[in-house]
Amino acid sequence: MGTVIWKVALDGSGDFKTVQEAIDAVPLGNTCRTLIRVSPGIYQQPLYVPKTKNFITLAGLRPEITVLTWNNTATKIDHHQASRVIGTGTFGCGSTIVEGEDFIAENITFENSAPKGSGQAVAIRVTADRCAFYNCRFLGWQDTLYLHYGRQYLKDCYIEGSVDFIFGNSTALLEHCHIHCKSAGFITAQSRKSSQETTGYIFLRCVITGNGETSYACLGRPWGPFGRVVYAYTFMDACVKHCGWDNWGKTENERSACFYEYRCYGPGSCPSKRVTWARELLDDEVEQFLMHSFIDSDPERPWLAQRMALRIPYSA
Numbered sequence: 001m002g003t004v005i006w007k008v009a010l011d012g013s014g015d016f017k018t019v020q021e022a023i024d025a026v027p028l029g030n031t032c033r034t035l036i037r038v039s040p041g042i043y044q045q046p047l048y049v050p051k052t053k054n055f056i057t058l059a060g061l062r063p064e065i066t067v068l069t070w071n072n073t074a075t076k077i078d079h080h081q082a083s084r085v086i087g088t089g090t091f092g093c094g095s096t097i098v099e100g101e102d103f104i105a106e107n108i109t110f111e112n113s114a115p116k117g118s119g120q121a122v123a124i125r126v127t128a129d130r131c132a133f134y135n136c137r138f139l140g141w142q143d144t145l146y147l148h149y150g151r152q153y154l155k156d157c158y159i160e161g162s163v164d165f166i167f168g169n170s171t172a173l174l175e176h177c178h179i180h181c182k183s184a185g186f187i188t189a190q191s192r193k194s195s196q197e198t199t200g201y202i203f204l205r206c207v208i209t210g211n212g213e214t215s216y217a218c219l220g221r222p223w224g225p226f227g228r229v230v231y232a233y234t235f236m237d238a239c240v241k242h243c244g245w246d247n248w249g250k251t252e253n254e255r256s257a258c259f260y261e262y263r264c265y266g267p268g269s270c271p272s273k274r275v276t277w278a279r280e281l282l283d284d285e286v287e288q289f290l291m292h293s294f295i296d297s298d299p300e301r302p303w304l305a306q307r308m309a310l311r312i313p314y315s316a
Contacts, residue, residue, distance in 0.1 A: 004032065009039035019043055019058065019068060020080070026053045033057060033315060038108065040065040046072060046079045046095055048086060049128075053100040055315055060107040063137045063158075069111035070095035074120035074143075090143055094125035101150070102303075102315045103131045112140040116162070116183070122146045126170065130303045132313050133157055140165065141182065147172045147201070151295045153304065153311060164189035167223060171199045173295045179208045181217035181239045186246060188220035190227040192258075198297070200228030200258070202289050208268065210239020220259060221246040228258040230281070230289045240268025245278045262286045 007014035008022050014037075016022040022036045033055040040061060047068060049056060060066025072078060072093040079086055086092045095112045103126075114121035120143040129150035137158040138145045144161035148168040158178045159166060163185035166174075169192055179187055187208070192199045210217060217239045220229045244261075247253045259278035261271065271280050281289070288294065292311055296304045304311040 002032065004034045005037065006034065007037045007039065008043075010041040010043070011039075014039060018045055020045055020047055023047065023049055023053065023056065026056060028052050030055060033102075035059060038066050038068075042067045042069060044069055046070040046081075047097065048079075048081050049096075049098045049100040049103060050085075051099045051128075055102045056100055057104040057106070057316065058108050059105075060109075063107050063109045063135060066107060067109040067111055068096055069109075069113050071113045072121065073114050073118045090120040090122060090146070091125065091148075093120065094122040094146060096124040098124065098126045098128050098131060101128045101130055102313060103128055104133075104313060104316055105136050106134040107136070109137040109139060111137075112144065114141070116141050118142070126150065126152055126168075130313060130315070132304075132311075132316075142185070143167060151303075153292075153295055153313075155311070161185070161187075164221070164223070166201065167191070169193070169197070169199050169224060170201075171295050173202045173204065173292065174206060175204045177203070177206045179203070179206055181208065181210045183211065184216040186218045186221045188227075188229050189223035190220065190229050191222075191224035192226040192228050193224040195226055195256070197226065200230065200294075202294055203229075203231045203234050204290060206231070206234040208234060208236045208240060208266075210237050214238040215241045217241065218246045219244050219261075221248040222253045222257040222259075223248070225250075225253050225256045226258065227253075230260045230262065230286075231264050232262040232281075232286060232290055234261075234264045234269075235266040236264055236268030238267040242268075242270045242273035244270070244274040247275075247277075260286075260289075262289075
């Protein structure tokens with residue numbers, strides 16, 4: 001079967017008026033891709049892509065004019081799904097929650113519009129394998145982008161926030177992305193729990209910017225004791241603290257956390273001033289992290305295909 005194509009438009013000119021209605025129309029256990037074209041507009045509604053609704057693509061024209069937004073926080077959740085389905089607290093507060101595998105989004109903004117100081121307020125939670133995001137924006141303050149589980153590929157995306165705004169325990173490659181630190185905090189909170197887990201976040205050829213102030217953002221802190229994050233060939237502006245990393249108040253985390261940099265540059269890149277327990281990778285060590293195989297490790301069952309110098313999920 002070929003791809004099913006639907007259009008969502010707020011003005012009623014499409015097949016559906018809301019994105020959730022289109023997702024709801026996808027049959028459970030579907031085996032072919034459904035392309036949902038989202039017309040320009042601000043869609044104010046929490047979204048849920050359930051398990052077994054796989055192979056869904058959300059495609060906008062431009063992320064600036066195609067916005068999926070809601071304002072739940074960890075302490076206040078208003079959702080069309082019951083808490084037993086989506087969860088509670090930080091886990092359940094995502095404006096968009098993706099649990100269906102092989103999900104793709106392009107040219108879309110995912111936003112949590114809760115104001116600064118609202119605590120945890122997730123723009124999107126991804127609990128699904130083989131998901132890809134192209135030219136998307138993720139807007140929020142604390143806990144913006146919850147890469148919770150599975151493997152994810154993000155390319156040419158914009159991610160902003162303050163505290164722990166890229167977090168979870170997935171295996172993610174963020175390539176050529178723009179990371180914006182809106183106020184004091186931590187970019188990542190990766191929660192790898194043992195040295196046996198293959199999870200971690202790789203930032204490859206990214207750009208980190210700030211609000212004009214200096215030395216107020218850390219590159220990460222270990223939400224799990226073995227948290228693993230690598231920044232390679234990444235520009236860091238002066239918002240990044242010279243110490244670079246934080247142990248989350250636990251000295252024992254310094255023995256297990258895997259926080260690495262490789263050939264980064266800019267005023268926030270200060271290898272000589274970093275905490276002693278984070279380090280610069282050597283050339284022969286960094287190879288494993290610079291390859292798409294970090295998120296696509298099984299050559300017998302690859303999920304990313306090379307097309308026109310882009311990595312596109314085979315399922316697309």
